[in-house]
Amino acid sequence: VTSDDLATSSSAAAEPRWLTDDERAGWMAAAALLIKLPGALDAQLQAEHGLTFFEYMVMAVLSEQPDRTLQMSDIAAATSSSLSRLSHVVKRLEARGLVRRERIPGAGRRTNAVLTDAGLAQVVAAAPGHVARVRDLLVDAVPADDLAALRRISEAVVERIDPGRPC
Amino acid sequence: VTSDDLATSSSAAAEPRWLTDDERAGWMAAAALLIKLPGALDAQLQAEHGLTFFEYMVMAVLSEQPDRTLQMSDIAAATSSSLSRLSHVVKRLEARGLVRRERIPGAGRRTNAVLTDAGLAQVVAAAPGHVARVRDLLVDAVPADDLAALRRISEAVVERIDPGRPC
DNA sequence: CAAGATTGATGGCTCAATCTTC
DNA sequence: GAAGATTGAGCCATCAATCTTG
Numbered sequence: 493v494t495s496d497d498l499a500t501s502s503s504a505a506a507e508p509r510w511l512t513d514d515e516r517a518g519w520m521a522a523a524a525l526l527i528k529l530p531g532a533l534d535a536q537l538q539a540e541h542g543l544t545f546f547e548y549m550v551m552a553v554l555s556e557q558p559d560r561t562l563q564m565s566d567i568a569a570a571t572s573s574s575l576s577r578l579s580h581v582v583k584r585l586e587a588r589g590l591v592r593r594e595r596i597p598g599a600g601r602r603t604n605a606v607l608t609d610a611g612l613a614q615v616v617a618a619a620p621g622h623v624a625r626v627r628d629l630l631v632d633a634v635p636a637d638d639l640a641a642l643r644r645i646s647e648a649v650v651e652r653i654d655p656g657r658p659c
Numbered sequence: 660v661t662s663d664d665l666a667t668s669s670s671a672a673a674e675p676r677w678l679t680d681d682e683r684a685g686w687m688a689a690a691a692l693l694i695k696l697p698g699a700l701d702a703q704l705q706a707e708h709g710l711t712f713f714e715y716m717v718m719a720v721l722s723e724q725p726d727r728t729l730q731m732s733d734i735a736a737a738t739s740s741s742l743s744r745l746s747h748v749v750k751r752l753e754a755r756g757l758v759r760r761e762r763i764p765g766a767g768r769r770t771n772a773v774l775t776d777a778g779l780a781q782v783v784a785a786a787p788g789h790v791a792r793v794r795d796l797l798v799d800a801v802p803a804d805d806l807a808a809l810r811r812i813s814e815a816v817v818e819r820i821d822p823g824r825p826c
Numbered sequence: 827c828a829a830g831a832t833t834g835a836t837g838g839c840t841c842a843a844t845c846t847t848c
Numbered sequence: 849g850a851a852g853a854t855t856g857a858g859c860c861a862t863c864a865a866t867c868t869t870g
Contacts, residue, residue, distance in 0.1 A: 508786075508787040508790055508791055509790070509791075509794065510790060511790060511793070511794075511798065514803070514806070514807070515798050515806065517810055518798070518806040518807060518809055518810040519793055519797065519798060521809070521810040521813035521814050521817070522797065522809050522810070522813050523716070523739070524739040524813060524817050525812075525813035525816055525817060526693065526696060526697050527713075527738070527739040527740060528739050528816075528817055528820050528821070529693060529816060529820070530693050532820045546694075549690070571694070572690070572691040572694040572695050573694060619675075620675040623675055623676075623677060623678060624675055624676075626678070626686055627676065627678075628819065629816055629819050629820060630686065630689065630812075630816055631678065631682050631685070631686060633815045633816055633819050634811070634812050634815050634816070636681070637808075638808050638811060638812050639681070639682065639685040639812075640681070640685060641804075641805050641808035641809070641812075642685055642688070642689050642808070642809065642812055643684055643685040643688040643689070644801070644805060645692070645797075645801050645805050645806075645808075645809055646688035646689050646691060646692035647688050648800045648801050649692055649695075649696060649796055649797055649800055649801070650688070650691050650692060650695055652795065652796050652800050653695050653696065653699045653796060654695070
């Protein structure tokens with residue numbers, strides 16, 4: 493649909509600000525990125541290690557903790573996911589013996605997820621290939637200042653989606 | 660796999676090039692964007708018009724054609740999707756009367772998708788809210804040069820995922 | 827057989843409802 | 849009642865297999 497098509501068909505509502513050509517080109521390119529990059533990352537991890545990109549992220553976050561332990565809601569925040577999604581994923585990981593859940597004793601409704609030895613081994617095995625893929629597709633594919641710009645952009649957009657979320 | 664050099668032949672696998680702190684920060688921010696932005700776009704279109712972002716894209720592409728018609732594989736290319744995904748989506752859209760499929764007469768195995776009047780009305784109704792959302796979350800949230808950088812980045816990454824794909 | 831397209835099975839994600847503990 | 853977390857239903861995407869036509 494072009495601006496002209498819509499302009500002629502709506503007379504009552506205020507005319508929205510359509511995108512300029514440059515804005516549109518930037519947005520279309522970004523949309524292609526949003527559609528393709530997650531699939532490309534998933535494909536590598538799935539083929540070589542039977543992991544989803546998101547499963548990998550969860551285990552990677554746990555592996556960075558001194559005791560390989562983190563509360564569910566903190567993992568959700570660290571991986572930018574909903575608690576519901578995380579719960580489903582951790583359940584699957586637990587069924588595979590990669591993660592273990594435990595109610596925090598004496599402190600109520602909270603739950604910790606703990607990376608098992610098998611889980612750690614899995615992350616350690618998967619990390620090099622995953623990092624190589626991230627380098628190949630993104631980090632080494634763009635100049636350093638563009639990567640810095642991507643960081644600024646991403647932080648600005650995420651902030652607009654979830655205003656006032658902790659980093 | 661990637662740009663690992665083969666300096667030594669006697670020891671175990673070469674240590675991969677891990678990400679520097681800046682690279683890691685850029686990548687983590689980008690990952691958050693990949694996880695959150697699609698959901699935010701879907702949420703708006705779903706709540707206000709009962710459409711997926713991808714369904715909207717398909718109909719928007721058709722609405723830009725002079726005869727509202729495009730071959731399936733061309734739609735797939737324009738929306739950066741697989742033919743399989745597209746086929747499922749078009750089937751759903753056809754069941755809702757928004758799109759119609761027709762075998763190209765006399766020219767074989769190809770299929771055209773045509774946007775119906777109801778489909779066009781649907782796109783026209785959804786476009787202003789969608790564009791407003793894209794502006795709010797991305798276009799108006801970052802400076803113009805950052806948007807230009809995002810375009811460069813996206814095109815570079817997509818090219819690495821699908822080398823030599825037509826634009 | 828190859829290209830264009832479709833289909834079915836499988837598995838993941840979202841939404842809303844629920845459970846538990848404070 | 850509210851926060852943390854889980855669950856089930858339903859929808860959507862992916863993968864591999866299939867169909868059709870040139």
